[in-house]
Amino acid sequence: MKRYRLITLIILAVSVCISLYWMMHQKTVVKIIRNPVAPQVKVESINQQENRPNHIVYAESYVNKPLAFIAKVSGDLSTLNATPGQLVAAGDELMVLNTDAAHRKRSRVINDRKIQRLEKSVLLKKKSSLVRVYDSSVEQLNLHVSQQDRQEKLYKNNYLSQAAYDKTKSQLEGLKIAKNQAKQRLVDVEQQIARVESALALLDIDLLDVNEAIADATTISPHSGFIGEVNVVQSGYVETGQVTMTLIPVDALRLKAVIPQEIYRLLSRSDVPSSVMLNGQQVALDFDRFEPYFDQENGSIEAVFLAADSRLFYPLGQRFKLYIELPEPTVSFLVPLASVYPGGYIYIVENERLRRVDVEFHGYRFTDGEATRLIVSADSLPERVDVLVDTIPDAINGMSIRANDD
Structure with a gap:
């Protein structure tokens, strides 16, 4: 009996030791959670000012009459010198069949x-x-x-x-x-x-x-323009009558967009700057004409724009965001692109804590043809705020932060 009592006492002693160790470890974890280290973030001070906003619509690229090259003979394609979007001059050799x-x-x-x-x-x-x-x-x-x-x-x-x-x-x-x-x-x-x-x-x-x-067997460009579609491949077989490629004459490529009536009135009365982003660069557009299209229900009109630089090419049928700069300024902020979260909000810093602010998007500001700032506005903001520049995946309202002086 004494031996069994001894074993029981030993088991109880081990259990007490394990319980004490677990309780001590749990207190340490709780302490870490209650006292997190504030992340170091980049903050930028911005002032409220008057900015000309952008009206944003979607535009689609098209061309009235591209020139179609139709194969007059059949054969294997030995040389192909054309790619979609390539700018070619009159007399350029585009493709050659094996002869x-x-x-x-x-x-x-x-x-x-x-x-x-x-x-x-x-x-x-x-x-x-x-x-x-x-x-x-x-x-x-x-x-x-x-x-x-x-x-x-x-x-x-x-x-x-x-x-x-x-x-x-x-x-x-x-x-x-x-x-x-x-x-x-x-x-x-x-x-x-x-x-x-x-x-x-x-x-x-x-x-x-x-x-x-x-x-x-040799296809020569009759005039300058952009290569549109290319329906052949190197070393492939070309059938007689096959449309091998299309050529879009310079100045023939257009962007077509459906715009509301108020923008129509602006375009009708004055020269309103408009642009699209192409390959990361801002491309200025010239207003060309209005199409005979009118949406009675929504009061929308179809407008056609032409790239100011006719040497630029944008693929046919591609949709672009068209930015029309409005003449009336709005009181707004110019914030860095990276500071706006996908849900349409930013974080400002007050007393080293984050505060979420929902913003209204008014367009872009461009520097050297590149979009670098967003035009946003929000209710109940002071004239000067500190904005969180970098988006933090786990940022929450009231989160403590440390501003990076750099």
Whole structure:
């Protein structure tokens, strides 16, 4: 029994030690939670001032009539010098199809033309010789015919023997046969010449076709502009009639946006600055015209804008935020981009504690073409506030902070 009591006392002693250790450790954790270390953050002092806000709408890029390049010949694409958005000049080589087969055919056609021309030259010389033979046979026949009448009279008056008369007639028949044979040989040569000339004409057509095919295998830009769509790939096969790419003439690219009536009145009356952000840069726009579109229910009108720098390209069908700078200023703050949280609020610093403030967004301010500040306003703010510059993921209202003097 004494042994069991001893074991029980030992177990109780161990339990008490564990409980005491746990209680001491728990107090340490609570102490850390109740006394957090205030994070060091970057704070910026800003003043309330008058700023011209931006009216923001979405605009879509489009073009009225892009030039479509349609393949006139088929073949493998050997060279592609065009990418979407690329600015090209008149005469630039955009793509080239493989023309090895066409050049081989051209060599064969040129060689066949040489052979046919040589054959024609030989036949023309032969024809010239046959013409002389034929003319001579006709001359001899005519001479013999003119003498035949005299031979007939001599024969009828018994001044010419039967044998001599028969010989004369036989000679006449021979001359007629010789003339006909010369004529036939001449006709045969002329037919051969006609066949050669026909073959040459076909070869000339083949040469024109193959030269056109070689020329059509190369796509040349007829004027300056931007490459729009590119529907071919390097080493890919191109079908005849396929639209290979499109070219957008310079000054043809537009942005179209639906704007409310009050903005329409501003654009109608005065020169209102407008811009979009393209590749991180501010691009100024020129108001172009109003489209014949009017939304009676919402009182909206469609407006068209043109990039002030016509050398800039923005992809077709892409949506952009269009910033129209309003002439009437608002009392607002210019805060850093990083200070605004996704929910549309900022944190200001008061007595080294954060206070959340919901703000109204009025647009951007640009520096060297880059958006660097947001125009915001809020109710019940003093003229000067300290704004938390960097967004803190776990920031909460009333959180203690330490301002970074740097």
